Amino acid sequence: MRVFTASLxxxxxxxxxxxxxxxxxxxxxxxxxxxxxxxPTLCSAVIPALRRRAKAEGFTLIEGTAAWAEPGGYLRLxxxxxxxxxxxxxxxxxxxxxxxxxxxxxxxxxRGLDDCEGDLLARVREIVGPDVVVAASxxxxxxxxxxxxxxxxxxxxxxxxxxxxxxxxxxxxxxLALAATRGDIKPAISTFDCRMIDVFPxxxxxxxxxxxxxxxxxGRDGILSVSLIHGFMAGDSPHLGTRVMVVSDGDRAAGxxxxxxLGLEVFAMRGTTMMRNVGPGEAIAAVKAGGHGKKxxxxxxxxxxxxxxxxxxxTVLLHALAKSGITSAGVATIWDPQAAILAQGAGEGTVLxxxxxxxxxxxxxxxFDATFEVxxxxxxAWQSFGSSRVPLGPSAVLRIAGTEIDVIVxxxxxxxxxxxxxxxxxxDPLAKQxxxxxSTNHFHAGFAPIAREIIYxxxxxxxxxxxxxxxxxxxxxxIWPIVEHPFGPSEAAA
Numbered sequence: 001m002r003v004f005t006a007s008l009x010x011x012x013x014x015x016x017x018x019x020x021x022x023x024x025x026x027x028x029x030x031x032x033x034x035x036x037x038x039x040p041t042l043c044s045a046v047i048p049a050l051r052r053r054a055k056a057e058g059f060t061l062i063e064g065t066a067a068w069a070e071p072g073g074y075l076r077l078x079x080x081x082x083x084x085x086x087x088x089x090x091x092x093x094x095x096x097x098x099x100x101x102x103x104x105x106x107x108x109x110x111r112g113l114d115d116c117e118g119d120l121l122a123r124v125r126e127i128v129g130p131d132v133v134v135a136a137s138x139x140x141x142x143x144x145x146x147x148x149x150x151x152x153x154x155x156x157x158x159x160x161x162x163x164x165x166x167x168x169x170x171x172x173x174x175x176l177a178l179a180a181t182r183g184d185i186k187p188a189i190s191t192f193d194c195r196m197i198d199v200f201p202x203x204x205x206x207x208x209x210x211x212x213x214x215x216x217x218x219g220r221d222g223i224l225s226v227s228l229i230h231g232f233m234a235g236d237s238p239h240l241g242t243r244v245m246v247v248s249d250g251d252r253a254a255g256x257x258x259x260x261x262l263g264l265e266v267f268a269m270r271g272t273t274m275m276r277n278v279g280p281g282e283a284i285a286a287v288k289a290g291g292h293g294k295k296x297x298x299x300x301x302x303x304x305x306x307x308x309x310x311x312x313x314x315t316v317l318l319h320a321l322a323k324s325g326i327t328s329a330g331v332a333t334i335w336d337p338q339a340a341i342l343a344q345g346a347g348e349g350t351v352l353x354x355x356x357x358x359x360x361x362x363x364x365x366x367x368f369d370a371t372f373e374v375x376x377x378x379x380x381a382w383q384s385f386g387s388s389r390v391p392l393g394p395s396a397v398l399r400i401a402g403t404e405i406d407v408i409v410x411x412x413x414x415x416x417x418x419x420x421x422x423x424x425x426x427x428d429p430l431a432k433q434x435x436x437x438x439s440t441n442h443f444h445a446g447f448a449p450i451a452r453e454i455i456y457x458x459x460x461x462x463x464x465x466x467x468x469x470x471x472x473x474x475x476x477x478x479i480w481p482i483v484e485h486p487f488g489p490s491e492a493a494a
Contacts, residue, residue: 001181004094005050006064006087007103008120009043011141013234013309014109015464016073017361018413022082024069027393027412031066033090041388042163043068044103045170046137053174064090066103070413071309080110084120091127099133099181100124101174106142106157107232114237114474118147125151135177137170139163140200141232143239144191153180154187154247157227159211160202162442164386176224176247187224187247190255192263194242195479195486197231197467199274203444207273210265222249223258228266233467234308238476242266267487270480275441275456277302283457284320292328292433295452302440302456303463304363307415311335311360312438315368316459318357318407321436322370327403329434332421333392334368337411343374343396350374351401356409363461372398375406376426383414383421385442390414397425404432415439418446 010020029041036047044066054061064087069075091100102124108116117136124134135154138144140161149155154176158169179185202211214226225247231240244263248255278286287297299317306312312335321329339356346352351373358367374396381395393412399405406427416437422429429435430450437443448454464470468481478486 001059001099002062002094002097003050003054003059003099003101004062004064004091004097005047005101006090007044007047007066007068008083008087009067009103009105009108010069010075011071011105011107011139011232011309012075012109013071013073014236015234016309016311018072018309018311020069020072020075020079022079024072025067025083028070028391029066029068033063033065036063036066039388040167040170041068042166042385043105043137043139045167046101046103046174049167049170049174050101053178062094062097071307072413073309075108075110075116077110077112080108080113080116084123088123088127091124095127097128097132099177100128100135101177102136103170104136104138106138106144107235109235109237115143115145115147115239118145118151121148121151133177133180135173137173138227138229140228140230142229143232143235143237144229144243144245145239149189149191152189154225155189155227155245156225156247157229157245159214159227161200161230162203162445164445167387172225185224186250188250188252188255190246190248190252190259192244192259194244194263194267195477196242196267196270197233197240197479198242198270200228200230201273201275201441201444203441204275206269214262217258222251222254224249226258226262233470234464236472236474238474240472240475241479277456277458280317280320280457280459283455284317284324284326286455287434288324288326290452293452295450296429296432296435298447298451298454299434299436300440300443300454300456301436301438301459303459303465304438305415305440305463306335306413307439307442308463310462311364312413312415313357313360313364314459314462315357315365317436317457318368319365321405321434322368322400326433327405328432329405329436330422330427330429330432331405331407331436332416333408333410333438335413336409339398339409340394340396340411343398343409344377344394346374348374348377354398356398356407371401373401375399378425381410381425383416383418383424385417390417395425397427416443419450
């Protein structure tokens with residue numbers, strides 16, 4: 001048995017001013033054939049999973065390129081086509097193959113091409129023909145187009161948000177792909193359009209119970225896999241929205257029925273799944289009133305989240321913190337390559353006046369000016385995300401003079417995942433009254449164990465957080481909350 005694998009992934013925020021190009025992949029993660037590290041990344045975990053299976057089972061594994069860019073604005077079409085054609089050429093050179101397993105995200109949009117993953121999967125299918133198994137892992141914050149469903153035999157997304165199960169779900173996809181290649185199963189994909197878009201954190205109810213029930217369906221009554229595609233509300237795509245996807249063992253009717261039943265359950269939960277959030281002033285006031293304890297308050301800047309494609313340099317919460325009288329805090333991170341370079345040049349221990357953040361666009365807020373002490377510089381800082389390592393690039397810790405407020409400025413734009421974003425740079429998060437992170441919910445798994453309380457702070461304008469007001473131009477059907485009753489009378493009755 002010959003298996004080909006590769007990965008090409010990013011998440012495109014079509015409202016973001018941050019351009020994504022070839023260098024965005026090379027800065028974040030790029031590994032040529034055979035060069036993927038043993039540690040998995042979010043969207044390429046199928047590669048190390050296949051390595052383990054190939055070693056144990058003796059089949060031939062041919063590895064192609066793996067590339068990931070941090071979420072940002074529109075991808076340049078030439079960058080996508082170059083990486084796509086690189087992988088397709090590797091596949092052609094590997095032929096004949098019995099199986100193709102790809103690590104994808106599902107929300108990649110290039111200028112001039114709305115469905116990059118559908119395009120890639122269709123071209124893979126054209127090369128390998130109808131009888132070769134084609135499988136792919138997906139992020140649930142994606143757009144599930146008919147084109148990619150038609151081109152694939154097996155698709156499955158992470159179930160958890162935060163995505164703590166990306167390795168587990170990669171192994172799930174690999175296991176199904178190998179079983180299908182051996183002829184042990186005959187996968188059939190069913191989908192249901194929930195006609196909505198919302199936020200579905202599995203760290204909270206009601207989604208916690210829903211996902212636990214979904215997991216229990218796997219392997220029962222001919223059901224091989226169930227995924228909830230949350231959708232990605234910052235991507236202006238014709239396929240925007242939430243969908244349920246079921247992979248059955250040759251029983252499409254059963255898959256269709258289950259997808260519809262679960263999809264209507266999700267629709268019934270609309271407007272109830274989002275975590276409670278407050279404005280920046282209320283968030284900082286709650287921390288101030290709570291005083292200093294044995295654990296820090298964790299305030300999440302949920303919409304200026306580089307993991308959703310924003311710049312990550314909004315300063316609204318930083319200004320509110322500086323004015324509050326709170327003197328002990330850690331901030332991770334403010335994306336500001338210029339400030340990081342200036343601090344690197346000044347060196348540790350230098351005190352200087354500096355302007356940070358507020359640079360990219362009006363959504364970034366006003367720049368923050370202060371006298372800072374350069375506490376730490378690092379030429380290649382990093383943080384953990386589960387078993388993977390996320391680079392921050394050249395970074396620095398800047399302490400606001402006269403306080404113990406430490407701000408991390410970095411060059412490689414990324415959201416905050418784990419407390420070691422602080423400890424790796426010499427900051428003890430447990431010693432702070434407040435830690436401020438830029439992340440919607442991926443921080444939760446790492447920070448919940450050390451948090452006195454988690455407060456979700458929403459700053460308007462950083463992200464199209466209200467779909468009813470977002471300027472979608474390509475959406476081709478009615479979805480909630482843009483339309484209150486997106487199912488017509490006959491569909492609703494059915």
